[in-house]
Amino acid sequence: MSIWSQILQHAFSGLTLGSIYAIIALGFTIIYNATEIVNFAQGEFVMLGAMTMVTLHVGVGLPLWLAFPLSVAAGGIVGSLLERLALRRLRNSSVLTLIIVTIGVSIFLRGAAMIAWGRNAMLLPPFSQRDAFFVGQASIMPQSLWVLGVTVALVAGLMLFYSRTLVGKGMRAVAINRYGAQLVGVSPPRMVFWSFALSGALGASAGILIAPITLAVYNMGTMLGLKGFAAAIFGGLGSSAGAIMGGITLGLLESFAGGFISSGYKDAVAFLILLAVLFAKPTGMLGGKTGRQ
């Protein structure tokens, strides 16, 4: 394969992967903006979305257009349960406590998934049954186009949500100034609740999108979550644009590193980049002083 085809190939898989990271990073950002909590269980929303989708679409046989929103809703429900049951009681805890609690929740969800679905990886068929098509010598899976397309749609949807809907504007208000938002009648606890539900739904969609490419297995959430978090920090924790940019960049860098340097070390690439950003400019590429919105 010529070098250009290789570059194109890796660019496409990088964009695909990067879109997934971007969606996961957005999930982190939404929760962080509402609560200043970093939700280490974010990766498990991704996993749960994928696994639920397999059960509904493959196991029960529901059509794609029905199983997708149901699985996304499942992610949202788990997210809001997390907020209601666990995090609501820990409003004034230290950073360390909150980190460990969300890690505890992720361990719980992962273990529960292992019990419910077993250890084997499950296959989710791609959304459209077509063979890979070629651009030059680079092969591109149709699922990649789905990932890119749905990501764009999700981002556009989020932008509309934040600018046009009351709940979205309320969430932005709480992120900018909690007290001020209360003064104009926004209920911060309710916005926090919706933030978690939204994050859960986003995470689930990421899982559903990536599952046809990487298979769905009970422990797929850990690495995806950590890398999504790295992407969010890379772009600037608290910045939605940063999350997207961070995710795409991370996906591209990881794909090129895996292709041209070594596939074994590609996991290390994500974290090396993360460390570099943290040491040089902790607030990330697009983060300001406080790194808000």
Next chain:
Amino acid sequence: MMRRLKTRITLIAFGVALLAAPLVVRRPYHQSIMVFIGINALAATGLNLLMGYAGQVSLGHAAFLGIGGYTSAVLTVNHGANPWLAMIAGVALTVLVAWVMGVPTLRLHGHYLAIATLGFGMIVNVIFVEWRGLTGGQSGIPGVPEPSIAGVALDTHVRFYYLVWACVYAATVASANIAKSRPGRALRAISSSELAAQTAGINTARYKLHVFVLSAALASLAGSMWVHYINFANPEPFNFAYSIELVVMAVLGGLGNIWGPAVGAGVITMLSQVLQPAGRLLGDWLGRAVIDLDVPAFGLILVLMLIFLPRGVTTSLGMLFQRRRSAGEAG
């Protein structure tokens, strides 16, 4: 004065209990569990100094155990080195890595510090897996010999138990001494407000770095002992999950309390011992293959513990006794 005396008495009692324990616990399986608790407690002691006294966080501490462990394994297996010298070399290498890592990392705080240490741990684990020439990759390095003292090989559970717990005891005594010393007060000041500590003239960066390096050194010792005990070094135990377990042990035990690490290590290690058979029983009852109940149960217990006992077991017990005492005095 009373508190110092109480600490001293408790330390002596602890020492006596440690010495006597193998006489009570006779089954080799239980003795090996005590060894594992000891190794975990040693690593958790370092983490307690870092998190409890200095107020920092490390989500990648397993990396330091791994560096110590692999150094011991490589030097003793591939180069026939003396295990004790290899252990010292492991500590030296870990100290170097911790120093180099610590300088930029400890400038970060909160979530950023957490994710930086996490990333570091990930990178080191990937190196353990990928640098097959040195570490043997996933297959690891088998045949790591036991160390010996004065010609006596430490090849029984009881002998290893004494080695490990002697180190834990020394580290606990050291923690107690650090706590009441000038550096200890400086660390507590940093923990409660780094800015205020700086204005009081404390060189916060230096103290944080020293504690970080010390905790890494203790972890390195624990890692070396691990590979010598199971005669095997592989990347599996030195991963993110274990880093989290160590943090949980330190937090559950009680941060800033010298007994915290041992208590936390004991509870967590024995928890998985209890949960695994429980999971199997549940599996039999449900008619399915073995259910790993210990994983979700661990997560659930973690969350519940942080909701109801955020300060950990030892600190909460201490607060309970203090409340009783002051109630008695008031009444």
